[in-house]
Amino acid sequence: MLGLMQEWPLLCHKILDYAAAQHGTREIVTRSVEGPITRTNYRSVRACALKVAQQLDRDGYREGDRIATLAWNTARHLEAWYGIMGIGAVYHTLNPRLFPEQLVWIMNHAEDKALFVDLTFLPLVEKLAGEVASLGKVIVLTDGAAMPETSLKNAVAYEEWLTGADGDFRWRNLDENAAAGMCYTSGTTGDPKGVLYSHRSNVLHAFIAAQPDALNLGSNESIMPVVPMFHANAWGIAHTAPMVGAKIVMPGARMDGEAIYELLDSEKVSMTAAVPTVWLMLLQYLEETGKKLPHLNRVVIGGSACPRIMTQKFQDNYGVDVIHAWGMTEMSPLGTLGSIKPAYAQLTGDGKLDLQEKQGFPPFGVEMKVTDDEGNEQPWDGKTFGKLKVRGPAVASAYYAGAGAEQFDEEGWFDTGDVSHIDKFGYMQITDRAKDVIKSGGEWISSIDLENIAVGHPDVAEAAVIGISHPKWDERPLLVVVPKAGGKPDRAGILDYMKGKIAKWWIPDDVVFVDEIPHTATGKIQKITLRQQFSGYRFPGT
Ligand code: AMP
Numbered sequence: 100m101l102g103l104m105q106e107w108p109l110l111c112h113k114i115l116d117y118a119a120a121q122h123g124t125r126e127i128v129t130r131s132v133e134g135p136i137t138r139t140n141y142r143s144v145r146a147c148a149l150k151v152a153q154q155l156d157r158d159g160y161r162e163g164d165r166i167a168t169l170a171w172n173t174a175r176h177l178e179a180w181y182g183i184m185g186i187g188a189v190y191h192t193l194n195p196r197l198f199p200e201q202l203v204w205i206m207n208h209a210e211d212k213a214l215f216v217d218l219t220f221l222p223l224v225e226k227l228a229g230e231v232a233s234l235g236k237v238i239v240l241t242d243g244a245a246m247p248e249t250s251l252k253n254a255v256a257y258e259e260w261l262t263g264a265d266g267d268f269r270w271r272n273l274d275e276n277a278a279a280g281m282c283y284t285s286g287t288t289g290d291p292k293g294v295l296y297s298h299r300s301n302v303l304h305a306f307i308a309a310q311p312d313a314l315n316l317g318s319n320e321s322i323m324p325v326v327p328m329f330h331a332n333a334w335g336i337a338h339t340a341p342m343v344g345a346k347i348v349m350p351g352a353r354m355d356g357e358a359i360y361e362l363l364d365s366e367k368v369s370m371t372a373a374v375p376t377v378w379l380m381l382l383q384y385l386e387e388t389g390k391k392l393p394h395l396n397r398v399v400i401g402g403s404a405c406p407r408i409m410t411q412k413f414q415d416n417y418g419v420d421v422i423h424a425w426g427m428t429e430m431s432p433l434g435t436l437g438s439i440k441p442a443y444a445q446l447t448g449d450g451k452l453d454l455q456e457k458q459g460f461p462p463f464g465v466e467m468k469v470t471d472d473e474g475n476e477q478p479w480d481g482k483t484f485g486k487l488k489v490r491g492p493a494v495a496s497a498y499y500a501g502a503g504a505e506q507f508d509e510e511g512w513f514d515t516g517d518v519s520h521i522d523k524f525g526y527m528q529i530t531d532r533a534k535d536v537i538k539s540g541g542e543w544i545s546s547i548d549l550e551n552i553a554v555g556h557p558d559v560a561e562a563a564v565i566g567i568s569h570p571k572w573d574e575r576p577l578l579v580v581v582p583k584a585g586g587k588p589d590r591a592g593i594l595d596y597m598k599g600k601i602a603k604w605w606i607p608d609d610v611v612f613v614d615e616i617p618h619t620a621t622g623k624i625q626k627i628t629l630r631q632q633f634s635g636y637r638f639p640g641t
Contacts, residue, residue: 109302
């Protein structure tokens with residue numbers, strides 16, 4: 100027997116319709132790429148998105164066409180996304196931090212037909228456009244006055260292009276399973292793989308993200324997504340914020356400590372989200388200037404492990420709660436978040452920080468388990484680690500064009516490639532990427548744990564741990580350290596500092612000092628390059 104409820108397809112543009120109707124005057128504030136702070140609201144964003152849809156339709160773009168965006172977090176970028184989705188086309192976010200050859204590869208693989216681009220990246224697009232045969236129109240996200248000379252034949256200034264539309268357009272009626280968005284994984288090994296979000300998955304992810312134990316969002320919040328829209332959907336905020344009518348503060352091209360602080364303060368931001376490197380810059384700025392964060396209530400930190408010292412500083416020095424989160428492009432991206440369950444509510448001080456080093460528990464809509472290499476589920480004992488697998492309505496069921504099929508099993512589980520354990524209350528902790536885990540004497544050592552401890556040393560700015568082959572133990576950890584400006588850490592001092600904080604046999608066999616640690620386009624430590632850099636390294640006496 101079927102239920103007798105309405106068919107109401109879960110379509111992304113319904114989110115914007117709702118925001119315009121119920122929260123129409125709620126602001127979207129942007130530090131524009133041209134410089135000044137600009138203000139718009141959900142009603143105007145919807146009106147512009149309808150014009151984008153109308154113009155794309157007139158230009159001949161159709162359902163299923165991939166339309167790329169190479170842009171910072173701005174209101175215009177948001178309008179472009181919703182306009183693209185509104186004709187049933189697919190917004191395809193490009194990460195400007197990738198090498199040009201990677202961008203060309205990705206655009207050709209996705210067969211992008213048009214591109215919305217920020218002024219910042221116009222020179223880059225001028226270089227690569229000729230190598231992307233499918234590419235038609237290039238819409239530069241600026242107005243006529245700021246539009247520069249360009250060698251691109253098909254380029255037009257966004258605001259001028261929109262003047263040709265009156266916005267009298269109806270969103271396309273689509274199947275909720277139609278593709279809405281696309282994002283390629285950063286591809287630290289092999290070619291990048293395309294993740295294809297659907298309208299349904301984006302809407303469900305927005306519901307998932309809004310839950311109190313997830314991002315806990317409502318119309319009273321002022322949210323600043325520092326995490327870029329080009330990286331994993333800005334953690335879903337571009338859909339969740341309009342769904343709940345929250346104010347959005349878009350940082351544009353500037354993510355330095357001063358610029359972020361200014362917006363946090365002037366726009367009374369209550370919640371913000373980004374990777375640890377952004378917060379490192381902000382904390383440094385606050386420490387140098389003595390400024391405080393009176394409006395900020397919580398900060399969501401993920402993308403790579405949030406160092407304990409960062410959590411401690413935000414909470415103790417600035418009264419800002421830290422929510423440690425884990426996720427992946429393939430998961431839309433939220434997977435787990437570290438809000439505190441009643442079972443842990445009594446924790447304070449170090450006990451609470453221990454808990455917050457974990458990546459947290461999944462909201463409704465994400466299932467997870469940890470298995471051994473044979474696929475047997477491991478106990479939730481907070482220590483037995485294995486492969487982390489997930490499934491849910493906003494988790495990829497395959498990559499675009501059939502890549503990476505081995506990561507999906509017949510029961511619908513997606514192998515994340517992360518290694519982790521789960522405790523008795525359901526809190527998951529990542530111990531490594533499967534390929535980064537250090538295998539010493541048949542046992543595993545977590546490089547993330549070691550890195551987290553090392554960055555707690557007062558003279559250490561950044562730390563990375565890699566396995567180096569060892570004649571007796573197979574592999575042993577090597578700690579690579581970037582010293583803090585003015586700091587003079589030494590090998591013995593750092594190793595001494597680590598003693599007592601982890602098992603004795605986990606202590607690295609050596610420490611080396613470097614000026615810089617390589618990072619991927621999404622800000623993660625690039626262990627492959629680091630391993631190449633130290634391929635000739637041998638531990639003393641081996
Ligand atoms: P991406 O798809 O670029 O967002 O990368 C996803 C990967 O980033 C995950 O599979 C993890 O390896 C890593 N990651 C994300 N969040 C965290 C976190 N809080 N702690 C440790 N690793 C993380």
